[in-house]
Each structure stands twice: as C-alpha cells, then as structure tokens.
Amino acid sequence: MIHFYKRLGFSPRVCNSPGFVHFQKKHPALMSGVYSGVQASVRLKDGPRKVSGILGELQNNYILMRWRSSLWKLVWLQLLVYTALYMVISMVYRFALPEEHAIAFEKFIIWVRKNSKQVPLTFLLGFYVSLVVKRWWEQYVKLPWPDEVATFLKVAITKNPKKNESVDDCDNIKIRRTIVRYCLLSYVLCLRRISSLVRQHYPTMDHLVSTGLVREDEAERIGEEDEGKSQRHGGSNWWLPTKWSIDIIRKAQIDGRFENAPVYSNLVGKVCDFRKSLTKVVSYGHVTIPLVYTQVVHLAVYIHFAVDLIGEQWVVWRKEGDEEMDLYYPIFLTFKFLFFFGWMNVAETLYNPYGCDDEDFELIDLINRHIKVATKIVDEGNDFPEIRDDDFWKPSTNVEQAHKWVPKLDIHM
Numbered sequence: 001m002i003h004f005y006k007r008l009g010f011s012p013r014v015c016n017s018p019g020f021v022h023f024q025k026k027h028p029a030l031m032s033g034v035y036s037g038v039q040a041s042v043r044l045k046d047g048p049r050k051v052s053g054i055l056g057e058l059q060n061n062y063i064l065m066r067w068r069s070s071l072w073k074l075v076w077l078q079l080l081v082y083t084a085l086y087m088v089i090s091m092v093y094r095f096a097l098p099e100e101h102a103i104a105f106e107k108f109i110i111w112v113r114k115n116s117k118q119v120p121l122t123f124l125l126g127f128y129v130s131l132v133v134k135r136w137w138e139q140y141v142k143l144p145w146p147d148e149v150a151t152f153l154k155v156a157i158t159k160n161p162k163k164n165e166s167v168d169d170c171d172n173i174k175i176r177r178t179i180v181r182y183c184l185l186s187y188v189l190c191l192r193r194i195s196s197l198v199r200q201h202y203p204t205m206d207h208l209v210s211t212g213l214v215r216e217d218e219a220e221r222i223g224e225e226d227e228g229k230s231q232r233h234g235g236s237n238w239w240l241p242t243k244w245s246i247d248i249i250r251k252a253q254i255d256g257r258f259e260n261a262p263v264y265s266n267l268v269g270k271v272c273d274f275r276k277s278l279t280k281v282v283s284y285g286h287v288t289i290p291l292v293y294t295q296v297v298h299l300a301v302y303i304h305f306a307v308d309l310i311g312e313q314w315v316v317w318r319k320e321g322d323e324e325m326d327l328y329y330p331i332f333l334t335f336k337f338l339f340f341f342g343w344m345n346v347a348e349t350l351y352n353p354y355g356c357d358d359e360d361f362e363l364i365d366l367i368n369r370h371i372k373v374a375t376k377i378v379d380e381g382n383d384f385p386e387i388r389d390d391d392f393w394k395p396s397t398n399v400e401q402a403h404k405w406v407p408k409l410d411i412h413m
Helices: 002-007 018-026 071-096 099-118 121-141 147-156 165-194 196-201 205-211 216-222 240-255 261-286 291-311 331-351 363-378
Strands: 042-044 047-049
Touching: 071 099, 071 291, 071 331, 099 291, 121 261, 121 291, 121 331, 147 165, 147 261, 147 363, 165 196, 165 240, 165 261, 165 363, 196 363, 205 216, 216 240, 240 261, 291 331
Parallel strands: none
Antiparallel strands: 042 047
16 A cells, blocks of 8 residues: 555655554555545546546536436436326316316416516526526535645754754654644544534544544543534534644744745644634634525425426317417426526525535545645655756757757657
C-alpha cells in the first residue's frame, strides 16, 4: 500500500510518518484506492480508462437510461400511484356511472379543465427550484479547504530559535501538524452539526478519538457534542480547536519561529478565513428557506395535479362536436407529471445537501481528501523533482522558426 501512495507522489517520509500510518489503519477504504466521489479520467499503465467524471454524464448517449440520481428513481412510485388513481376514476366514469350521471360528470370535467389553468404553477415552482439550486451550490462553495492553511504553515513556521537545529526542526513539524489537525477537527465537528452522514460515521466523540483526529484530553475540553445540544446556537464547541490553533501560532511567534511579521499575520489571516467559512456553512443550518414558501409551492403542485385527475379525463364520444379522441391512458398528463414532480423532487433532494441522498455532498470522501493532502503539505522535507533543463523549454530545431518559437503542449509519441 505504501508503494501505491508513492506512485501518487507521496514522499517516503510522508508515507512512513506516524500520522499517515495511523490514518491508513483507521481508513482502510480510502487507503485501498476506493473513492466513490467525483472522479476524473485517469491513465494507468494498461492504458486510458474512462470513468464518471466532472460533467461525465453528458459525454454519452445513456443519460436517460441511468437509475442512480435519475428522474425515474425520484418519481416512479409517485407516478405509479397517480396513474392508478387516474385509471380508477376513468373506469368508474366509463363503466360504473349511469348515463345521466356520466353526462353530468363530463360537464364537470369540462368545467374543471377550463378553470384549472389559472394557477401560475410554472412561476411558483421555477422560482423555488432556482432558489434551492443556488443555495445548494453556495453551501458547497462555502466549505473551506485546508490547503492554504497547510501551505502557509509549511513556509511560515521554519525558523530555529535555539542552536539545537534537529530538536527545533522536530518541534516545528509537530507545531505544523498540530495546527492543521486542529483545523481538520473543527471542520469535522462543524459538519457533525448539520450533516447526518458525518454523524453516522462519527456519532460520538469517542469515535473521533479512535480515529486519532483528537486526543482524549482534547475531547474532554471540547465536551460530548451530543446531537441535541450541538444543533442549538452556542451548543457546540466546534470553534475551540481553531482557537487553539491561534494560541499555538501566537506562542510560536513569541518563541521566534517565524521568519518575519508579515508571514505571521498572513498565517493568522488564513486560519481566521478558514473559521469564517465554517461559520458561513453553519449558518445555512440555522437559516433555512421560509417554511411558508415551501408549503405554498408543494400545495400548489399537489392541488394542481389533484384537479387534473378530473380535468384531464378523456370524455366519451357521444355525438358530433364531442372529443373525437378517446384514450384511456393520459399520455401528456404523464409527461407533465414527470416534468413538474421531477422539478419539485429536485428541490427536495437539494434542499439539504449534507444528508445521505445520491446527490448529497460526498463529505466523508472530502474529509479523507483533506486529511491526506494536508498531511502531505505540512510534512517536512524538500521532496520535489530535481531542477534541470527539460524538453518543454527546448526551442525548435528549425533555424528559420527558432526566433518565433513558443512552448506549447504538442504530443510527440
């Protein structure tokens, strides 16, 4: 397994570091290369292999045949029940009602059909869905990434205030790793408040202690973080590890571990930005779309299609001037149902993207990614390829075009 991560670019020092080894033991699924989130096309030794990637769903002709996260999965049961109700009403109208009652029912059908077009369903539902989709995307964009904090840590805390350089180097490494671990701990504790998926993976502080992300003494300072208490304003101490990070940075500055003052202020700013982004993420859990608006939209859709159970019935042809077509199955009503209920179910699915639905954010994969990348960034060592002349900057061999040559990504096999 170590060789697998060396192929990904991890240095031997990172792969053999205690924190990374501990992470491998606690997350065997991630360490085995299994990743269920969005994946890009990759090139392996046995040639290129296409996998689902960013916008990969649009690269083939089987979009309508997919099941996971599809329209069919969202509305098939509702459509089945709705069609059954429609057919029951149709059969009663055609075979159970006496002729005079059937004629009166036909007048009622025409009256309902004429007056049911007044509900501005497209406007109500369209505006609601656009609001939910905008909110869904903003919630993902607001999620902070620890890369900047880890990068600034790598170049900021490097100075040796004492003469014993080996000891001070180890202290700097410990400080960097501790700060980035505290940032990741705040990240996980924050998401536990609003994400049922993260709460399932880490239901208690003891589970977080078992992963090594937090020590037992640190967990005692943070508290139990039980679900009922943590979801209230001020009930969670997710911000506490970030505060510890600032305290450690301040102490490192007093000890003289920073090269200069601007580096210190920039690092503090990055940690504060990380905390600010988490605060914005938490705010979405407290400030939701007004319930009244959601109820109005759902009520409009349900009433509209309940009325269509009558208004969209095919009328039996009896005389000249009646409807000449008499079909049992509501073809266009089915299309209409798919469009509008699919639209509404999209809003319901995206309303809370921190759950366990197909379209919800892959938060566990995201957390694992942050742990892996942040561990690599803050690790000590100058592990980069040797600096030398390379083919990319070599000018063209054509003397006439040498003065016009610019680097470009031509493939030469």
